Amino acid sequence: MASFIKDLAKKEILVPHINNYLAQADFPKTFDIAIPTHKEPDDAFHPSGDCTPCECELYAKFTGVSEKQELTATSHKNFFVGHFWHGLLQDILCDRLGFCEKDDVEKELRFQDPKWWARGFADIAKCDIPGKGSYLIDFKTMNTFSYQKPNENLLAKWRLQVACYMAWDNRVESAIIIGIQKDTPHEFKEFVFQRDDSILEPIYEKWTNVSNAIKNETQVVCSKCT
Numbered sequence: 001m002a003s004f005i006k007d008l009a010k011k012e013i014l015v016p017h018i019n020n021y022l023a024q025a026d027f028p029k030t031f032d033i034a035i036p037t038h039k040e041p042d043d044a045f046h047p048s049g050d051c052t053p054c055e056c057e058l059y060a061k062f063t064g065v066s067e068k069q070e071l072t073a074t075s076h077k078n079f080f081v082g083h084f085w086h087g088l089l090q091d092i093l094c095d096r097l098g099f100c101e102k103d104d105v106e107k108e109l110r111f112q113d114p115k116w117w118a119r120g121f122a123d124i125a126k127c128d129i130p131g132k133g134s135y136l137i138d139f140k141t142m143n144t145f146s147y148q149k150p151n152e153n154l155l156a157k158w159r160l161q162v163a164c165y166m167a168w169d170n171r172v173e174s175a176i177i178i179g180i181q182k183d184t185p186h187e188f189k190e191f192v193f194q195r196d197d198s199i200l201e202p203i204y205e206k207w208t209n210v211s212n213a214i215k216n217e218t219q220v221v222c223s224k225c226t
């Protein structure tokens with residue numbers, strides 16, 4: 001094996017544990033995985049999708065001006081596949097490997113500003129990996145194209161999402177996003193992010209601007225489009 005490949009393999013933190021567990025095939029009789037079908041709506045900002053859109057895009061989304069994404073059979077298939085992987089990996093890490101507490105799975109994290117609120121659900125808010133320390137974990141199912149070459153915008157979006165979670169939960173200094181290849185051979189890839197609360201300031205400022213514009217029914221001032 002070329003030495004750089006060995007180095008890459010050595011750098012993996014969590015994936016080897018998951019793959020070793022699967023390779024050993026010492027499974028429970030069934031994995032009982034919940035596939036949720038509904039998301040309760042709220043008026044909060046969400047780290048998963050509201051960090052990178054500009055003020056106008058957020059304003060349009062929150063005032064219902066932008067067209068609602070139509071849900072098709074395909075989008076439901078995608079949601080279900082995503083939930084399957086989340087459920088299986090959360091079960092393995094929590095119940096089989098014992099790396100995390102049940103309370104830290106799908107953990108709701110909130111931030112309250114005087115004028116708005118934000119919330120999200122961390123896939124695993126704190127995962128204790130033997131010899132490696134504690135990490136926040138998030139899973140992302142990806143098509144092979146994106147899996148092989150995730151673009152800068154996607155990485156920037158993920159970085160902000162986990163930065164919110166780490167700041168709000170305030171127990172870990174690093175996060176791992178596990179990229180899951182949706183089609184066979186279903187490989188896993190790690191993206192590691194260090195906690196950096198300073199990158200959240202412009203996000204909070206943006207959310208404040210949007211929230212003010214909505215409340216005052218004024219035109220939103222966009223830092224990107226004007």
Ligand SMILES: [Zn+2]
Pocket residue numbers: 054055056057222223224225226
């Ligand atoms: Zn804009």
